[in-house]
């Protein structure tokens with residue numbers, strides 16, 4: 001089947017812009033034709049055929065070459081990972097992270113045409129981000145695509161030629177409303193300015209949603225292993241979900257089926273690269289039970305809202321507040337594992353204790369933590385961060401990961417003691433004892449303190465005691 005040439009601006013038949021398209025646009029398109037020669041012709045796959053990816057000759061025979069880290073996005077070439085160009089895609093996996101499975105469901109249910117190509121016409125970013133020198137340094141960006149939000153801008157000619165190229169980053173803005181911000185206004189800690197913070201407690205943010213795009217040689221380097229060991233380990237631990245990790249060593253890009261992240265920015269993002277302008281930052285890992293539902297077993301939501309308060313304050317002083325929200329639930333072990341650990345903590349002999357806080361996770365999962373912060377700083381480099389004045393975190397792992405990529409951190413800010421929920425004393429005590437930055441508030445946590453810090457008893461199921 002010959003590829004259908006696609007004009008992204010004429011995608012939707014009911015779009016009024018198709019009818020009222022300004023005439024002067026047309027010669028401009030013709031003038032660009034010469035450049036188009038450098039763009040390969042797309043081959044459109046027959047989605048009625050099933051091709052096994054375990055047969056190297058049958059699949060991805062002609063991937064579009066990609067030079068990760070090249071400063072020219074045209075030479076770098078777009079990440080192509082859609083089902084439309086099976087023979088030419090240059091990445092393993094699928095778009096939308098774990099949600100890719102739902103697109104399969106939608107096709108199975110007859111709700112989605114697998115040949116559908118998105119209309120990206122009105123989707124471009126609401127603000128400019130970059131480009132920054134870090135974008136062409138794989139040591140700084142190897143787990144997201146720095147051109148992932150600029151698909152229509154950088155790769156518009158590809159789209160016109162019929163390529164299905166999907167953004168992996170979307171940049172928009174929002175008004176957000178947290179009860180803690182209203183409380184901070186009532187307590188006089190925050191003062192509305194009508195620009196960044198409204199009297200209602202709403203604050204104005206720019207935000208970017210980012211899906212992971214892994215450049216496998218760089219991921220391997222960060223984990224101090226070989227690329228083949230990395231590929232084999234992921235293949236093995238996913239029960240062979242991605243045969244191309246083994247059969248296609250020439251394809252270096254992998255879109256893993258994991259959660260992404262969101263960057264929230266208060267203030268003018270253009271100030272971020274200026275080291276003389278104050279920047280406040282927190283990198284937060286998802287904890288749905290606390291972040292959304294207010295569970296008191298940990299410090300996640302209080303730390304989140306404290307950081308947002310600091311971000312707003314910095315933005316009001318003319319600086320910028322950056323909050324990165326990573327979908328790494330339960331230290332990237334997931335919520336089921338997390339709750340199993342909670343039960344183990346509460347039921348173990350002697351009850352929940354700071355002393356055995358980390359060993360309980362290891363007992364259940366075989367490992368204490370799979371967040372592995374080595375990839376975490378990439379979105380900071382994406383938005384041009386080179387210096388953080390206020391780092392709202394006590395984590396030594398996050399701190400070290402960030403400074404190891406060349407970003408300077410001036411102050412490390414601990415969570416105010418009065419914000420730590422009653423049952424979260426176990427967590428904070430264990431973390432500080434094991435290397436978290438104690439700041440001024442958590443000095444003096446020693447082995448004796450660790451031993452005596454106990455959590456709430458697991459007494460809400462009386463039947464268990466019988």
Ligand SMILES: [Zn+2]
Nearest residue numbers: 287290298300
């Ligand atoms: Zn938590």
